[in-house]
Amino acid sequence: MDMRKIIILCLALTVGVISFVNAQDNKEEKKWDEIDLDSSEVEQLDSTEIINVVNNVLTLKNPSFDWFRRATWILYNVKSEKVRECYVMWAIQKELAQHGYGFGTVNDVLEDIRLCSKSMKLSNQAKVLVDRYCRIRGGRKVEAPAFELKSLQGEDVRLVDLKGKFVFMFVWDGENAMEELSIMKAIGAKYKDSTNVCCLTVAVLPINKTEAWENFVQREKIGNHLKCLHTEKNSSFIQDYCITELPRCVLIDQDGKIVNAWGISPKEDGFMFYLDRVINRLEAEPVSINDYR
Template sequence: MNKIFAIAAVLCGLAISPPTFAEDGAKTVIKGQMSSQQGGASLFIEGFGLTQKGRTNYTNGSFIMETTFNEPTFCILTTTDPIVKGFNVYLKPGDDILITVKGNQVVLSGKGSKLNQFLFDIINKYNYKDKQYTAKEVYTNRVNAINASADAEVKLNKAALLGHAQGEYLDKVFGPYMESKVAGEVDEINKAKFDDFNLNLVPEIVSYYNWFKTINEIMYAKMEAGKLTVRNSNTWIADFAKTIGNQELREAYVVKLVDFALMEEDVFKVKNYAKEAMPLLKDPSNISKINAITGRVDKLTRYNNAVPGTDFSQATFLKPDGTKAKISDYKGRYILIDIWSTWCHPCVAEMPFLKKLEHEMEGKDVVFLSLNGDVKEEYWQNFMKKRNLTGNQIKMEKGLKDDPFFYQIGVTGIPRFAIIDKEGKMVNAKCCQRPSNPVLKVYLNELLSK
């Protein structure tokens, strides 16, 4: 009992203390009185990789976890408590929240508690794991609850809550499909079921870590449903952005996509993307950002030996039967080269998409070459048998590490795609549209129409 009173005294003392500021922000405290005596709690910032902001163990069912924040941040609080479990929290610098389990109820108190109690309640009432609701219904119910709330804190933070709710909704819809394009474990294309094409995207969605990737997936779905036309391979960012009604979000989306294109080193196209999208921008700061991004393109020099027009007709590779194949063997057809290895899960994930694209473009003057980069030929041969790979399968004789073709086009990570013209000359040594991206088909048809 004395320990409990001591902990209570500490908690009360912390609750009335003013926030202390450090170099990395204001002290923010989460405390708990759990239903279980032993266990632990952790706090993570949402992202492509979870960033841990705190971790602590229970002492007689209680814990205190201190961290710092510079700005309001959506986090994930996880606990081993069977009642609290884990939930999203929206923490502001200086918050001091106590989580108490009372019977089967979870009660939050202290600074920042009202907003997070609301979040806890709607997350548990409308849960994506609840089979009685579709993802769209969960999202709609949460949005309705946020809009209907009379709580002053909820009203004050409504825009942020709606943005996060939308980001989470799209992540629940597209997340597993996006992950499947990285894992590469199956031979099927497990498309996300999405028909919410009239979804009103809100600018606050940018607070969600993968916001632009899920918006891309909406655009791809619209393309495949015939609801969005991409004029050519240079206009896809502009064409996508035009469908976004909110000007603030439209501009943020353009800047993010152009920046991401440069990050992926889409060096032969990124200036064209920027040129086509620039008329959509009104904010001078965003125009400056685009100019700064395109200004960095020429500093990327690793592809200087494979600029458009470079002759690769004599590049030689190994066929499965041990004979040699040259690029010149495919003269008269455009070539999409897919560079992959058996150990590369994202490479394998693209295979069913490549097969689908090849089928859709059957009869056209384009050939699809799957160029393997394994060092040991047996790995390649065994993988082809295991996955029943057909089509044009070729291999770098010495693997990625020592292959002259790979060195000339610029050594990078894989999967990697390159396009060569009908004369064996390079068109694009760093094509960043993968087969899973419907813009690649637009690009190839555009080349074939010339």
């Protein structure tokens, strides 16, 4: 069987088009093991297929590797620029979308790209992507992107008008966020009389779905103690805050700096304690120029 047929068969197995009985599992593993990631057959696949092939091959070779360690392995062991570009950019995008920009693994992969790449193409692509996420990193180092969104009552809510308050935003896109929304209602009730904390929910809506959102918010009484805002999927708000996976939470301090834009969720144990602790600590801290470097 030639290499392209092996790859197509393996991809079919991945999406469940073909089912093998348990006795054939070893045959499937052998097929993955036969794939040469530098072959012309792999290069002829589209990006999604290449990513699937790499993940399946490396699951067999190195089952403990996460996607970043796989990306590093690809950089050091695969010559095909197409395979390297497809997989490494996918891994960086996935990491940034889920965890935002940090100084650890992302920078490590950027250094691996610099060391292993023959041209600047992959390095430049990765830098553009990382720079975009770097602009909204936490730690009170960067200004939160300005926004102006419509509320349930039809008013324009602007971030600049909330300066002087801690702003906690919960960004969501449907009824699958009911658990978080119920916790957000409790958070809103807790801070309803606060003069320095503002809790927002931002619904990401398809075009012409505003009425359905309004009915849902009113039915579930989400707007009793929360400002309920909405935006569209391709809005500047979504682009500026690099929102590709939902739900997302963003905490902004009273000076308009991002405290945390990833890694926090109302569903996490101790979330209310965390939010109280962060707000109380930031209130007590004098503003230092070092906070913003």
